Amino acid sequence: MTITKKQDGTAAVIALEGRLDTVTAPDLEKMLMGSLPGVSELTLDLDGLEYISSAGLRVLLSAQKTMNRQGSMKLIHVGEIVMEIFEVTGFSDILTIE
Numbered sequence: 001m002t003i004t005k006k007q008d009g010t011a012a013v014i015a016l017e018g019r020l021d022t023v024t025a026p027d028l029e030k031m032l033m034g035s036l037p038g039v040s041e042l043t044l045d046l047d048g049l050e051y052i053s054s055a056g057l058r059v060l061l062s063a064q065k066t067m068n069r070q071g072s073m074k075l076i077h078v079g080e081i082v083m084e085i086f087e088v089t090g091f092s093d094i095l096t097i098e
Contacts, residue, residue, distance in 0.1 A: 002048070003031055010071070011041040017048030020056030029059045036063070040071030047077035052085055064095060074098055 001018035012035060020028060036042065042063065052060075060075075067073035074096040078086070086092040 001027065003028060005031065005035060007035070007039070010039055011043070012036075012039045013043045013045060015045040015048065019051040019053075020049060020059070021051065021053040022055045025053070025055035025059045028056070029062070032059065032063050032066075036066050036070070039067075042067050042071070042073040044073070044075045045077050046075055046079065046082055049079065049082050052082050057085075057089060057091060060091070060095065072096070 001016060001020060001024035004015040004017075006013045006015075014032075014035070016028070018024070044060070044063075064073050076098050078097055083092070083097070086095065086097065
């Protein structure tokens, strides 16, 4: 998986490409833990995300909880396969998806 981060003041955009699974979720979690302090607007661009496992969902939920306390988080460019996973798991009701 490739993780690309762009930050402009308190707004951060993180783009994910590939598969967010048991192997790659710890990398995203580590990067988010170091990036979220001071961020009030987090955007996750999932245009290149092909698959997300339960480990990836856990990382997104953790990020959402953090951002609820310090600002907002939204997901953009969610593909059909990933959106279906969000809908089946109920994450489409928890996350802000545009």
